[in-house]
Every structure is written in C-alpha cells, then in structure tokens.
Amino acid sequence: MTATFPARRMRRPRQHAWSRDMMAETTITPKDLIWPIFLTEGQDRSEPVASMPGVARLSIDRAVAAAREAKALGIPCLALFPNTPADKRSDFGDEALNPDNLINQAMRAIKDAVPDIGLLADVALDPYTSHGQDGLVEDGTILNDPTVGILMQQAVVQAEAGADIIAPSDMMDGRVAGIRDALDKAGFEHVQIMAYSAKYASAFYGPFRDAVGSGGVLKGDKRTYQMDPANIREALTEVEMDIAEGADSVMIKPGMPYLDVVRAVRDRFNIPTYVYQVSGEYAMIMAAVERDWLALDSAILESLIGFKRAGADGILTYFAPQAAKLLAD
Ligand code: PBG
Numbered sequence: 223m224t225a226t227f228p229a230r231r232m233r234r235p236r237q238h239a240w241s242r243d244m245m246a247e248t249t250i251t252p253k254d255l256i257w258p259i260f261l262t263e264g265q266d267r268s269e270p271v272a273s274m275p276g277v278a279r280l281s282i283d284r285a286v287a288a289a290r291e292a293k294a295l296g297i298p299c300l301a302l303f304p305n306t307p308a309d310k311r312s313d314f315g316d317e318a319l320n321p322d323n324l325i326n327q328a329m330r331a332i333k334d335a336v337p338d339i340g341l342l343a344d345v346a347l348d349p350y351t352s353h354g355q356d357g358l359v360e361d362g363t364i365l366n367d368p369t370v371g372i373l374m375q376q377a378v379v380q381a382e383a384g385a386d387i388i389a390p391s392d393m394m395d396g397r398v399a400g401i402r403d404a405l406d407k408a409g410f411e412h413v414q415i416m417a418y419s420a421k422y423a424s425a426f427y428g429p430f431r432d433a434v435g436s437g438g439v440l441k442g443d444k445r446t447y448q449m450d451p452a453n454i455r456e457a458l459t460e461v462e463m464d465i466a467e468g469a470d471s472v473m474i475k476p477g478m479p480y481l482d483v484v485r486a487v488r489d490r491f492n493i494p495t496y497v498y499q500v501s502g503e504y505a506m507i508m509a510a511v512e513r514d515w516l517a518l519d520s521a522i523l524e525s526l527i528g529f530k531r532a533g534a535d536g537i538l539t540y541f542a543p544q545a546a547k548l549l550a551d
Contacts (some may be wrong), residue, residue, distance in 0.1 A: 244484040245402045246438055248531045249280040250523075252296035252549055256342060256496070257542035259288055260433045261324050273429035277540050279305050282328045288543075295546035299340030301389065301538055302328055305347050305435045314358060315350035318376045323350075326383035333384040342416065343385035344371050345401065346392035348523050354394040354431070354440030356447065364446055370397045374404035379452045381410040389473070391418040393447040399459045402468035416496060417469040420457035420483055423448035426502025433501065458490060465493055473538070478525065481532040488533025497529045500541040519548055 224230060235245045262269055262279035268278045280288060285302070292300055304324040310317045316322050329341050346356040347369065353359055357369030369392065378390045388405065396519050399418050421446045431437030449456060461472050472491070474483045475498035488495050507525065509544045510516040522541045528535045541543065 238514065239392065249527055250525055250530050250545075250549065252542075252546035253298055254526075254530065254534075254536045255297050255542040255545060256299045256301050256340075256536060256538040257288075257292055257297050258301040258303060258538055258540060261285055261302060261328050263307060263324060271429065271433045274540065275505075275512060276544075277433070278312045278530050279463060282324075283330050286331050286335045289332045289339050291544075292340050293336050295543060295550070297339075297542050297546050299342055299387070300332070300343065301342040301346055303430075304328075304349050305433065306437070311350055311439070313352055315347035315372070318347055318350040318372065319379055319543050321379050321382065326379060329384040330382070334493050337491070340386045341384060342387040343377075343380040344418075345377050345380065345388055345390040345397075347372065347376075348392075348436045349434045351436075352439060354436040355442075356444065362442070366394050369394050370400045373397050374400045378399045378404050378408045381405055381408065381413045383412065385418050387414045387416050387470075389418060391421060391475075393418065393421050393444075393449070395468070397468050398405045398464045398467035409455050414438075415468060415471040416471045416473055417464040417467075418475055418498075419420055419461045419464040419469065419472040420446050420474045420480070420487070422451050422476065422480065424476050424479075424500070424502070425437055426479070426500045427540060428502055429505045430501035450481070454483055454486060458486060461487050461491055461493075465491060469493070471535075472497055472536075473498055476503060477529055477537070478503050481528065484529065484532040484534050494535045495533060496536045496538065497532075497534040499525065499529065499537055499541070501525070501540065502541040517545075523548060 235241050258281040264281045267281040268284055272275045302325050348354055348356045355364055357364040471494035473496040473518055474480050477499040479499045484497050507521050511518045520547050
C-alpha cells in the first residue's frame with residue numbers, strides 16, 4: 223500500500239545529499255572488497271597488463287607494498303595470482319606444488335610484513351600448465367579425480383605458506399570435499415575455503431589470461447568444467463554441493479552478467495556470498511573511460527553497489543584500491 227501523488231512525492235527525499243544518504247538501502251565500504259593482485263618474478267618490477275589499464279604484475283617487494291596500501295585503505299584481503307615463467311610450466315603443472323613458487327614466496331613475504339591482512343590463494347593448475355587448462359589433460363579430456371588429488375596437495379602447500387582462504391577456481395567435481403579433508407589432515411582446520419561455486423565459461427576472463435600468461439598457450443576452451451552461461455538452476459546445485467562439501471563461503475563469477483545468480487544464491491542459502499568483477503568487466507569500463515565515454519569514479523561505484531544490491535556480501539575487484547579511496551572521501 224502506498225499513497226499516490228500528490229500526497230506521496232517520490233522526489234521529496236531525494237532533494238538533499240544527507241537525505242539521500244539516509245534513505246540509501248544498500249551501502250558499500252572498503253571492508254566489502256577483496257583486491258586481486260598479479261605477481262611476477264624479479265625485484266622492484268611492475269609490468270603493465272596491456273588489456274587492463276592501471277593494473278600491473280608486481281614483483282614480491284611491490285606486492286608487499288600493495289599489501290601495506292590495502293591495509294591502510296581498510297581492504298581486508300588480497301587475492302594472489304602468479305604469472306609463472308614459461309620454463310616452469312609443464313604438462314602436469316608441477317610448479318603448483320613447489321613450496322617456494324612465486325605465490326608461496328609472496329604469501330610468506332606479505333605475512334611477514336603485514337601479518338593482519340587476509341590472503342586468498344587461488345587453487346587451479348592453469349597458471350602452471352603448459353596447455354593453460356585448470357586440470358590434467360589426457361587425449362584432450364580434462365581428468366577430474368586425478369586433478370582433485372593435485373589440487374588437494376596445492377591447497378596444503380599454500381596453507382603452509384600462509385594462505386588464510388583457499389579458493390578453488392578449477393570447477394572439478396568433488397574438489398571442495400577433497401581440499402577440506404586434505405587441509406584438516408594437515409592440521410589446517412582453521413584455513414577457510416571460498417569456493418568458486420558458480421564459475422561460468424566466460425568470454426570475460428580474456429585479460430586475466432593475458433595477465434597470468436595462460437591465454438596465449440590455452441588450447442581449446444573450458445566448457446567441459448566451467449558452467450554454461452545459460453544456466454541458473456545448475457548454479458544453485460553447484461552452490462548446494464559446495465556447502466555440503468564444507469565451503470565456508472561461495473562465489474559467483476563473472477559478476478555483472480550474472481547478478482540474477484547472485485540474488486538467487488543469496489535468497490536460497492545462508493552462506494557468505496561473494497562475486498568476482500572479473501578482468502573483462504574491468505577492461506570494459508577502463509576502455510570506455512579511456513575514450514571519455516564513461517566517468518571512472520561513478521562507473522566504479524555504481525558497478526560495485528549493484529553487486530551489493532543483488533545480495534553479495536563482498537566483491538573481488540581490480541578497482542579495490544580506487545574504490546576504497548573513493549569511499550573514504
Ligand atoms: C583460473 C582463474 C581464472 C580467473 C580466476 N581464476 C581464469 C579462467 O578460469 O580462465 C579469472 C579472473 C578474471 O578474469 O579476472 N582458474
């Protein structure tokens with residue numbers, strides 16, 4: 223029941239900034255943000271990612287500086303992604319299990335310098351395989367159970383290096399249960415799992431694959447394990463299974479084309495729900511901004527509030543530091 227015009231004037235509360243603030247149904251703070259960072263080998267290096275203006279791969283010392291910046295801005299958590307040198311990539315992705323690989327070294331260095339920032343480690347084999355697939359490949363087929371066995375070991379190695387949240391992004395069946403079991407057996411029952419539960423086979427990951435160097439090498443696509451963009455009921459089943467297997471939180475990815483999925487998951491399940499504003503979404507906004515077709519600050523904030531309004535508890539976004547600065551003003 224609502225009064226009609228002229229008793230009700232919807233514009234009345236919109237007249238002043240203070241009133242608009244008071245009436246806002248959704249809020250966003252830096253605490254809602256997780257900042258994904260790309261890593262590269264070397265010292266004092268920052269390699270721009272061409273398809274992601276404003277984003278660079280950072281050497282570990284620079285990633286430590288980024289962690290300090292995140293802490294100062296009130297961003298609670300970083301997500302780390304390594305660009306593994308070509309000579310360390312192999313068919314089986316063995317480098318994923320190296321306790322001294324790039325991401326593990328970076329986590330130790332960051333934990334040393336900024337102990338109270340959260341670290342999320344992505345679990346999947348694509349940054350380490352010569353073929354760019356997230357799992358082991360045999361005769362063109364991505365093997366499920368043998369891949370899960372390796373991901374379980376990868377998760378333990380990352381937990382040993384200081385990961386607070388293990389985030390399997392591989393979409394193999396049964397990986398959450400396997401990783402939970404492996405972590406618990408290794409004494410890491412306190413380490414969380416954020417499952418990329420509804421991860422779609424998306425065109426919007428292109429710039430990310432440039433950033434981690436897996437795009438050029440990727441043969442074929444990922445449609446036998448990532449989800450069909452046409453499906454939402456299937457996403458709910460994925461989430462339900464990941465919760466049953468022991469996920470502490472779930473993620474929907476990409477973000478903007480899948481807001482209905484975020485809403486449906488939020489309404490149906492009582493679990494922290496995250497959304498990933500992926501590299502292609504970042505690139506789209508930046509490309510338009512570079513042509514003066516969009517205004518950067520308001521495009522960032524509007525895209526992020528949309529995720530919160532759809533029901534997300536938090537957002538992984540390459541805009542995290544800019545957004546945190548805007549929100550502080
Ligand atoms: C790897 C992974 C991908 C992303 C996060 N982890 C790419 C892919 O599945 O091909 C994409 C993130 C982004 O596009 O920003 N398993």
